Amino acid sequence: MLILQRxxxxxxxxxxxxxxxNRRQLMIAAAALLASEASAAFKAQPSHFSTKDAxxxxxxxxxxxxxxxxxxxxxxxxxxxxxxxTRPWSITxxxxxxxxxxxxxxxxxxxxxxxxxxxxxxxxxxxxxxxxWVGIPLASLLKQIAPTSRARYVAFxxxxxxxxxxxxxxxxxQWPYREGLRIDEAMHPxxxxxxxxxxxxxxxxxxAPLRLVVPWKYGFKSIKAIVRIRLQENQPATSWNLAAPNExxxxxxxxPDVDHPRWSQTKxxxxxxxxxxxxxPFNGYAEQVASLYKGMDLRKLF
Amino acid sequence: xxxxxxMLQMPIPSQYGWGAVQxxxxxxxxxxxxxxxxxxxxxxxLLFNEAVNPIEFITxxxxxxxxxxxxxTLTITPLRQITGWNRLLQYRRMLGLLTFAYxxxxxxxxxWLDQFFDLTAILKDIVKRPFIxxxxxxxxxxxxxxxxxxNAAMRQLKRxxxxxxxxxxxxxxxxxxxxxxxxxxxxxxxxIYAACLALLLAWRVWRRR
Numbered sequence: 433m434l435i436l437q438r439x440x441x442x443x444x445x446x447x448x449x450x451x452x453x454n455r456r457q458l459m460i461a462a463a464a465l466l467a468s469e470a471s472a473a474f475k476a477q478p479s480h481f482s483t484k485d486a487x488x489x490x491x492x493x494x495x496x497x498x499x500x501x502x503x504x505x506x507x508x509x510x511x512x513x514x515x516x517x518t519r520p521w522s523i524t525x526x527x528x529x530x531x532x533x534x535x536x537x538x539x540x541x542x543x544x545x546x547x548x549x550x551x552x553x554x555x556x557x558x559x560x561x562x563x564x565w566v567g568i569p570l571a572s573l574l575k576q577i578a579p580t581s582r583a584r585y586v587a588f589x590x591x592x593x594x595x596x597x598x599x600x601x602x603x604x605x606q607w608p609y610r611e612g613l614r615i616d617e618a619m620h621p622x623x624x625x626x627x628x629x630x631x632x633x634x635x636x637x638x639x640a641p642l643r644l645v646v647p648w649k650y651g652f653k654s655i656k657a658i659v660r661i662r663l664q665e666n667q668p669a670t671s672w673n674l675a676a677p678n679e680x681x682x683x684x685x686x687x688p689d690v691d692h693p694r695w696s697q698t699k700x701x702x703x704x705x706x707x708x709x710x711x712x713p714f715n716g717y718a719e720q721v722a723s724l725y726k727g728m729d730l731r732k733l734f
Numbered sequence: 735x736x737x738x739x740x741m742l743q744m745p746i747p748s749q750y751g752w753g754a755v756q757x758x759x760x761x762x763x764x765x766x767x768x769x770x771x772x773x774x775x776x777x778x779x780l781l782f783n784e785a786v787n788p789i790e791f792i793t794x795x796x797x798x799x800x801x802x803x804x805x806x807t808l809t810i811t812p813l814r815q816i817t818g819w820n821r822l823l824q825y826r827r828m829l830g831l832l833t834f835a836y837x838x839x840x841x842x843x844x845x846w847l848d849q850f851f852d853l854t855a856i857l858k859d860i861v862k863r864p865f866i867x868x869x870x871x872x873x874x875x876x877x878x879x880x881x882x883x884x885n886a887a888m889r890q891l892k893r894x895x896x897x898x899x900x901x902x903x904x905x906x907x908x909x910x911x912x913x914x915x916x917x918x919x920x921x922x923x924x925x926i927y928a929a930c931l932a933l934l935l936a937w938r939v940w941r942r943r
Contacts, residue, residue: 500919504919703787
């Protein structure tokens with residue numbers, strides 16, 4: 433005999449409300465997955481470093497990029513980065529280290545458990561986003577290669593291959609793109625080597641296969657498509673600083689009190705919002721990183 | 735300049751026949767030009783929702799078309815001198831006023847959508863940021879030109895009308911510098927505008943010799 437009973441399971445127990453409310457984003461992510469053969473889902477652990485701010489959509493994050501290797505318009509990278517071959521890919525780590533090494537991207541992925549880090553990103557141009565990165569702390573890589581006591585800085589380099597990166601045929605910047613951090617900044621737990629976005633492999637225009645993410649600094653510090661990491665005693669030259677030293681300093685910490693010479697940095701427009709919001713010191717990560725700069729005049733060392 | 739004024743007031747010869755046809759052609763072509771000049775605005779409206787950073791998109795787009803409008807307005811005289819087709823002058827006022835309309839949109843976007851009427855921030859911007867200073871100056875200078883772009887003002891101002899409207903050269907230079915100065919690194923685009931403007935100004939200098 434069939435006995436019908438009223439279901440005492442709430443719909444929200446079957447589909448959590450958060451999933452229900454995010455169904456559009458899930459569908460976008462699913463569509464992106466279908467669209468790209470190369471994409472593979474990552475199993476990433478959540479992190480207590482993640483912000484509670486709502487992330488920007490994959491479309492916003494992957495169609496509005498500054499990546500001069502593929503053109504100087506925001507839409508250029510999404511259009512032109514598809515050609516970049518991100519596998520096989522190796523990263524040379526050398527300089528003032530006990531154990532210099534060449535890592536393949538797959539070896540790198542095994543150095544530490546992958547984490548999802550939802551970070552705010554503040555561009556020096558006055559806009560910002562919230563981005564769910566997937567990656568490993570840079571520190572977990574640096575520990576592998578045993579930095580010597582003379583390793584005071586870390587220098588990074590992007591791939592230099594004008595065949596694949598047509599922007600490098602122009603002189604918009606000095607190629608390859610170069611960035612740098614002080615060793616304590618590089619070892620900081622917030623500093624991430626990102627390989628993914630929204631749980632998937634990074635889109636090429638976002639810096640695949642491997643990019644740096646330093647959330648308390650302006651976006652241009654977070655160098656993309658890294659092929660070389662070199663530890664050294666002297667402060668490395670960095671691309672935007674070489675291009676305009678009075679506009680872009682080595683540190684480039686997000687700082688509402690130090691204006692860019694040509695525009696104010698007190699506010700920012702979060703992509704997707706109309707009204708500007710105030711910019712926070714160190715992009716809201718002051719609690720974690722302000723101590724790194726104790727006693728420094730951040731107006732001079734901008 | 736003096737010659738131009740006379741052209742604008744040139745009487746149309748006859749009520750019927752060839753004159754009427756010409757007048758009709760002029761009316762139609764003016765309306766067509768007007769609609770053409772609205773196309774950039776239509777494009778902006780269509781793309782607004784798709785843009786990842788819509789306010790930046792509108793600011794850029796209205797700015798670009800203001801510059802294009804300035805250059806087109808400045809192209810009328812050389813083109814007339816080269817082709818000998820004096821009727822071209824009949825389109826200049828419309829081009830100028832539509833350029834002003836795009837400039838108003840550009841300025842309003844900055845004032846409203848970008849700064850949200852934050853007067854302190856705007857004043858700081860005007861004083862401290864050279865590219866804003868230049869853009870603002872260019873916009874202010876455009877206002878008297880727009881206000882006097884009618885037959886009544888031309889009659890009243892007489893020779894001074896031409897003198898006043900020579901400001902357009904300064905405005906165009908300020909506008910192009912405004913663009914050059916705001917670009918972060920890649921100067922290709924602003925330099926294209928600068929080259930066009932240089933050419934248009936050089937033509938005038940060369941003609942005056």
